[in-house]
Amino acid sequence: MNIRVQGPGPTSPFLSARDLFETEHDLSLPVDVRLQDDPDERTWAGHYDDRHVLNISRQAASSAMARELALHEFAHMARHEQEHPSHTQSTEEVLFLALAGKSVERRKLSHCYQIANHMKDIYADDITLAVGPGEKLLSFLESSLAMAVADRPETPSRPGFKRLSASSDPEITAVNAAFALALAERHDLVADDHRLYDLAHAAAMDAPDVDFEGFKRRFRELARDPDPSTYRQVLVDATRSYVSSPESRADGPAAD
Structure with missing residues (x-):
């Protein structure tokens, strides 16, 4: 599972979430993590033919919930790849x-x-x-x-x-x-x-x-x-x- 964090900001929450996620699942496509300056930017995942994108504010990426937010979005990516109804x-x-x-x-x-x-x-x-x-x-x-x-x-x-x-x-x-x-x-x-x-x-x-x-x-x-x-x-x-x-x-x- 390939993660690419774009822009300055913490990387450890996303790597930690990846390690947990990979104990049971994997993603075929790479994940681009886009850190947004807007503190009110909600965390959400986008899906494309060649990648997934995790959008998250720098404030959320530095919060106590950062790993859990990333893990949740990785799970959405997995369901998307599974073509779950x-x-x-x-x-x-x-x-x-x-x-x-x-x-x-x-x-x-x-x-x-x-x-x-x-x-x-x-x-x-x-x-x-x-x-x-x-x-x-x-x-x-x-x-x-x-x-x-x-x-x-x-x-x-x-x-x-x-x-x-x-x-x-x-x-x-x-x-x-x-x-x-x-x-x-x-x-x-x-x-x-x-x-x-x-x-x-x-x-x-x-x-x-x-x-x-x-x-x-x-x-x-x-x-x-x-x-x-x-x-x-x-x-x-x-x-x-x-x-x-x-x-x-x-x-x-x-x-x-």
Whole structure:
């Protein structure tokens, strides 16, 4: 597995991640690591005919999560080379199949892309957590969910209650909570009394129209090696479930 770090910055996190990754997997194509100056640049992988590209900010590359971030992206690269359905299925095709004839708010449409990305992450982290420890990932999931839940209103959710804060959407926060808990349960990372359960419960209570338990089950029980048709149907069903809530049918800017 050939890694080429472009630009000044730390190299040890990527080499350490490679060493862990190679205990179980390998990549056919080389990996170019591009260190970005923008500290807000998210970590993401690009795939080309002759290489993979790992984009990461210098700040993230110097953080305590750097090795885990790199390992996660290497796992996405592996799934891409495997032509795993989660990484070859067109999200646009799924949205067309699931939402044909429906009018959906633009924010909900963007959330559907996030649901598809969560499923990709589940399959990538099946590799990540098979070769590396899960403690840092669990702490990251817990802290991220805690920040989102802390932004919810103090007034308990009730019929007719509408959240005014635009900084943390309660519906996708509930789905994110379902994903975090499903991933943790799928890999036995949490005990029954872990704080993640309390945070997820709070997120679910703040979005009563979202089928939290249904999404947790979908994420947790994704088949390890689905055929393309089965995977497509799972994603179609998840999309329809998310947009079918009463809140999703409320008036607002829509995308046909």
